[in-house]
Amino acid sequence: MSGEDQLDLSFSPLTADRWPALADLFGKPGASNGCWCMYWRIGPRYRDRPREDNRRDLEKLARSARSPGLLAFDATLAVGWCELAPRADLGWLAHGRAFRPVDELPVWSITCFYVRRTHRGRGVMEALINAAVGVAVSAGAPALEAYPVDTAVPGHSGNLFVGTAAAFARNGFEVVARRQPDRPVMRKVLTRSELSCQQHPTRVTRLGSRSCTFDLAQYPDLTLWGPGS
Numbered sequence: 001m002s003g004e005d006q007l008d009l010s011f012s013p014l015t016a017d018r019w020p021a022l023a024d025l026f027g028k029p030g031a032s033n034g035c036w037c038m039y040w041r042i043g044p045r046y047r048d049r050p051r052e053d054n055r056r057d058l059e060k061l062a063r064s065a066r067s068p069g070l071l072a073f074d075a076t077l078a079v080g081w082c083e084l085a086p087r088a089d090l091g092w093l094a095h096g097r098a099f100r101p102v103d104e105l106p107v108w109s110i111t112c113f114y115v116r117r118t119h120r121g122r123g124v125m126e127a128l129i130n131a132a133v134g135v136a137v138s139a140g141a142p143a144l145e146a147y148p149v150d151t152a153v154p155g156h157s158g159n160l161f162v163g164t165a166a167a168f169a170r171n172g173f174e175v176v177a178r179r180q181p182d183r184p185v186m187r188k189v190l191t192r193s194e195l196s197c198q199q200h201p202t203r204v205t206r207l208g209s210r211s212c213t214f215d216l217a218q219y220p221d222l223t224l225w226g227p228g229s
Contacts, residue, residue: 011071016063034047086106087106090109105143113161129171
């Protein structure tokens with residue numbers, strides 16, 4: 001395998017100190033159409049207001065006591081992002097018939113990805129999924145949910161920013177509801193044993209993106225995600 005196919009990734013919650021790295025990753029467009037990862041919080045309304053308002057609100061979350069997501073770094077360069085939060089913080093999920101709650105379990109959700117163009121197709125998304133599991137476990141979440149696109153379904157949505165069902169399945173997520181053919185609700189039940197993987201980071205490769213990549217001990221900030229914070 002060539003060296004260009006190998007990545008040594010590290011992960012960090014989005015905090016005030018990490019905001020410049022996120023802003024550089026998203027660029028002037030704000031990742032996608034000026035969304036600044038506000039869609040699952042306020043819905044299509046993000047399109048009806050100035051992009052700078054979306055940016056301001058995400059930065060406010062980054063500076064708050066509860067980080068809104070996780071960054072992946074290749075050395076010092078932010079190359080990937082995923083939104084990660086208690087489902088209760090992502091109000092727009094309840095507006096879609098396909099994504100309404102399966103039960104009363106206070107799950108966490110991983111809802112959105114953005115990967116730097118130069119690093120796409122190199123395992124960054126699956127590495128973020130793996131890291132997000134460790135974060136959710138550390139916060140005491142009973143389960144982690146996702147709402148990806150099932151690309152095996154003919155005519156599936158092209159909005160793959162939510163991830164693909166195949167990627168989540170490779171990382172231990174199972175379908176718990178399917179109210180729309182191409183948009184399953186997938187869930188991974190979490191236990192403390194999940195940390196045994198995330199505490200031993202290894203190199204991520206294109207064919208081995210399921211490797212353990214998250215060193216929980218490096219990020220004491222993650223206590224900010226504690227229940228009720």
